[in-house]
Amino acid sequence: MTWTRRHLITIEELSLPEIEQIHATASAFKKILQRNVKKVPALRGKTIVNLFLEPSTRTRMAFDMAAKRLSADVIAFDAASSSTQKGETLRDTAENIQALNADMIVIRHAAAGSPLYLSKILDIPVINAGDGSHEHPTQGLLDTFTMKEHLGSLKGRKVAILGDILFSRVARSNIHALTKMGAKVTLVGPSTLVPHGFTTLGAEVSHDLKSALADADVVMLLRIQHERQGHRHFPSLGEYTSMFGLNKTRASWLRPHAIIMHPGPINRGVEIDSELADGPRSVILEQVTNGIAIRMAVLYLCAGHQPEHVIASTE
Amino acid sequence: MPALWIRNARIVDPASKRDGVGDLFAEDGRIVATLSAAGRKRAKKIDAKGLVAAPGLVDIHVHFREPGQTHKETIATGSRAAAAGGFTTVVCMPNTTPTADNAGTIQYILDAVRRDAVVKVLPTGCITIGAKGDTLAPIGSLKRAGVVAITDDGDCVQSNELMRRAIEYARMFGLPVMDHCQDTSMTEGAVMNEGDVSIRLGLRGWPNAAEDVIVSRNVILSSYTGAHIHMQHISSAASVDILRRAKADGVRVTAEATPHHIAFTDEALATYDPNFKMNPPLRTEADRRAIIAGLKDGTLDCISTDHAPHTDYEKDKEFDFAPNGILGLETALAVVLEVLVRKSKFKLSHAIDLMTRRPARVLGLPAGTLLAGAAADICLFDPEESWVYDAKAGQSKSSNSPWSGRTLAGRVKTTIVDGRVVFPFAAS
Numbered sequence: 001m002t003w004t005r006r007h008l009i010t011i012e013e014l015s016l017p018e019i020e021q022i023h024a025t026a027s028a029f030k031k032i033l034q035r036n037v038k039k040v041p042a043l044r045g046k047t048i049v050n051l052f053l054e055p056s057t058r059t060r061m062a063f064d065m066a067a068k069r070l071s072a073d074v075i076a077f078d079a080a081s082s083s084t085q086k087g088e089t090l091r092d093t094a095e096n097i098q099a100l101n102a103d104m105i106v107i108r109h110a111a112a113g114s115p116l117y118l119s120k121i122l123d124i125p126v127i128n129a130g131d132g133s134h135e136h137p138t139q140g141l142l143d144t145f146t147m148k149e150h151l152g153s154l155k156g157r158k159v160a161i162l163g164d165i166l167f168s169r170v171a172r173s174n175i176h177a178l179t180k181m182g183a184k185v186t187l188v189g190p191s192t193l194v195p196h197g198f199t200t201l202g203a204e205v206s207h208d209l210k211s212a213l214a215d216a217d218v219v220m221l222l223r224i225q226h227e228r229q230g231h232r233h234f235p236s237l238g239e240y241t242s243m244f245g246l247n248k249t250r251a252s253w254l255r256p257h258a259i260i261m262h263p264g265p266i267n268r269g270v271e272i273d274s275e276l277a278d279g280p281r282s283v284i285l286e287q288v289t290n291g292i293a294i295r296m297a298v299l300y301l302c303a304g305h306q307p308e309h310v311i312a313s314t315e
Numbered sequence: 316m317p318a319l320w321i322r323n324a325r326i327v328d329p330a331s332k333r334d335g336v337g338d339l340f341a342e343d344g345r346i347v348a349t350l351s352a353a354g355r356k357r358a359k360k361i362d363a364k365g366l367v368a369a370p371g372l373v374d375i376h377v378h379f380r381e382p383g384q385t386h387k388e389t390i391a392t393g394s395r396a397a398a399a400g401g402f403t404t405v406v407c408m409p410n411t412t413p414t415a416d417n418a419g420t421i422q423y424i425l426d427a428v429r430r431d432a433v434v435k436v437l438p439t440g441c442i443t444i445g446a447k448g449d450t451l452a453p454i455g456s457l458k459r460a461g462v463v464a465i466t467d468d469g470d471c472v473q474s475n476e477l478m479r480r481a482i483e484y485a486r487m488f489g490l491p492v493m494d495h496c497q498d499t500s501m502t503e504g505a506v507m508n509e510g511d512v513s514i515r516l517g518l519r520g521w522p523n524a525a526e527d528v529i530v531s532r533n534v535i536l537s538s539y540t541g542a543h544i545h546m547q548h549i550s551s552a553a554s555v556d557i558l559r560r561a562k563a564d565g566v567r568v569t570a571e572a573t574p575h576h577i578a579f580t581d582e583a584l585a586t587y588d589p590n591f592k593m594n595p596p597l598r599t600e601a602d603r604r605a606i607i608a609g610l611k612d613g614t615l616d617c618i619s620t621d622h623a624p625h626t627d628y629e630k631d632k633e634f635d636f637a638p639n640g641i642l643g644l645e646t647a648l649a650v651v652l653e654v655l656v657r658k659s660k661f662k663l664s665h666a667i668d669l670m671t672r673r674p675a676r677v678l679g680l681p682a683g684t685l686l687a688g689a690a691a692d693i694c695l696f697d698p699e700e701s702w703v704y705d706a707k708a709g710q711s712k713s714s715n716s717p718w719s720g721r722t723l724a725g726r727v728k729t730t731i732v733d734g735r736v737v738f739p740f741a742a743s
Binding site: 091109116117133134197201 | 510511514515516517518519586587628631632633634635636
């Protein structure tokens with residue numbers, strides 16, 4: 001199958017074969033990253049602009065690292081020192097970046113739909129690095145990639161996503177990826193943050209932690225996003241932790257081989273016990289490492305390359 | 316002014332229950348039963364074969380942005396958009412800059428209307444100073460200056476006590492109070508209907524309950540005081556139910572619905588197009604159907620457009636940051652014909668009633684009928700003619716319309732105000 005997309009905006013719009021193509025490409029890049037020389041010339045001469053209009057540590061660094069591993073030039077757009085502070089519109093900012101001959105834009109934005117909007121304005125590929133509460137496709141791809149590394153096929157696997165689902169782009173991207181891959185997704189957390197409407201996305205909704213964790217192969221924890229909540233959706237962080245925080249007792253309800261995931265940043269002692277975050281079941285740092293390979297794959301494919309080229313080079 | 320003789324039109328006048336092919340006459344700016352032989356000879360004759368002659372349309376909810384936001388619209392351009400859409404009387408909202416919360420601003424608006432307007436433009440004033448919901452505006456002075464109603468449209472009076480005093484006080488002057496029903500404590504940061512679609516799109520939801528709470532509040536206050544409250548742009552099925560029960564109980568409430576709330580649902584937001592962003596937001600198919608049912612059984616009194624111009628550069632933004640509101644005047648009739656007459660099997664006269672006599676009645680305006688003696692405000696339209704609406708080529712100064720580029724059926728051919736043809740526009 002030929003890769004045809006120029007933009008990566010959502011996982012919702014990806015087909016299962018497309019997700020598998022990205023995973024296979026990432027797998028090849030992961031091998032390259034374990035070599036002595038970690039750099040390939042695939043995007044030499046290309047310029048990628050990281051347009052991050054919302055704070056980010058991991059995603060921004062991983063995209064930066066991925067682009068550099070592909071030999072692209074990377075320009076970081078710092079929202080704080082940019083014209084957006086002077087009232088420039090997103091359209092003008094983006095058109096200026098294109099006029100500066102950028103070859104690709106990676107955008108992180110607090111407003112849902114912004115990457116789609118940019119993709120309609122610009123002629124160059126647009127990669128969504130997280131748009132508001134909507135999607136964070138590369139996160140969903142790296143999470144499912146990490147799950148596959150530990151569990152093999154995700155068909156029939158049970159994944160519990162625990163925490164602030166309502167405001168989570170990570171949850172949405174994972175729900176789309178996991179359901180396409182045949183996994184069973186249970187969303188769990190306080191009823192105000194896990195509304196019943198999420199069942200329309202093909203996930204189950206539960207407010208009972210025990211039943212949600214029982215027999216789960218994966219538990220993915222999400223941070224409580226204070227910055228997206230106009231009001232408190234629950235009484236206090238203390239109550240949240242007492243009702244839904246993952247501790248040793250609750251982790252014992254999981255299947256023996258189950259893994260614990262978190263997209264970061266972690267609030268230790270809130271959604272997860274510090275000990276568990278560092279424990280043997282935690283794959284949190286593997287997710288970060290895999291994030292580079294996934295972003296390399298996405299940049300590589302959306303720049304117009306085909307998966308088989310890099311896969312062949314590592315076989 | 317020459318007399319007017321409109322020939323062979325299908326005359327539809329809900330006020331007189333008239334619906335049949337015939338001739339319509341006007342003299343000295345008023346509808347007359349007939350003209351003398353000499354009068355007919357001199358009269359301006361319009362062949363209206365195949366056209367419907369309806370009372371000039373009445374829209375009790377438009378934003379003409381003057382004073383202060385004239386980059387979006389002016390009384391001149393807004394009234395031309397009205398004329399092109401078949402409207403002869405429009406009521407403009409007071410959320411201008413400065414807000415129309417004082418007699419001076421009303422005077423300014425009326426001066427501009429006299430100077431620039433091609434249709435009848437009637438101002439409203441604010442309920443509270445600056446529409447901030449804290450202190451009553453000088454409602455008596457506003458009335459004396461010429462407002463036809465008061466409203467904080469765009470903002471909803473949150474204090475129940477202040478709303479109660481406002482309707483009691485305004486009642487003394489016979490001034491209707493129009494309310495934009497939104498409990499803002501429930502809609503912080505909200506940009507679309509709360510529901511399955513907002514969950515999918517990751518946009519902050521505006522629950523219909525935030526409208527229902529205020530509609531209920533207004534029903535209670537109206538019932539308690541006996542004062543009239545008009546609920547603007549009802550978007551929620553539950554609100555329609557609340558109003559239906561209130562009306563059955565004889566409470567003095569009225570309500571309106573917009574063309575966009577009967578034409579679209581929140582599914583239209585799938586591409587984050589800001590031309591589908593307005594407040595209240597598009598809701599679900601069940602809500603859309605309930606609004607149509609409410610218009611059918613009279614629970615909702617009329618259609619109003621909430622014509623809300625914004626420039627391209629203001630609207631062309633991230634969905635969260637784009638301002639609320641869309642144009643409505645130039646497309647309303649075609650949309651109503653499509654949704655209510657063709658799809659929902661309303662009689663043509665019923666649809667016209669919802670855009671003429673009934674909105675006029677809500678505010679007690681002398682408009683919306685072709686009875687002899689009434690102002691000769693007439694809309695001639697072809698109910699079937701298919702045309703492509705291009706908002707950029709339209710009369711409004713702005714072009715923020717979700718209907719732009721769409722083929723519509725039903726087209727205004729001639730708009731007449733006080734017996735004078737105001738649309739098509741005379742070459743200038």
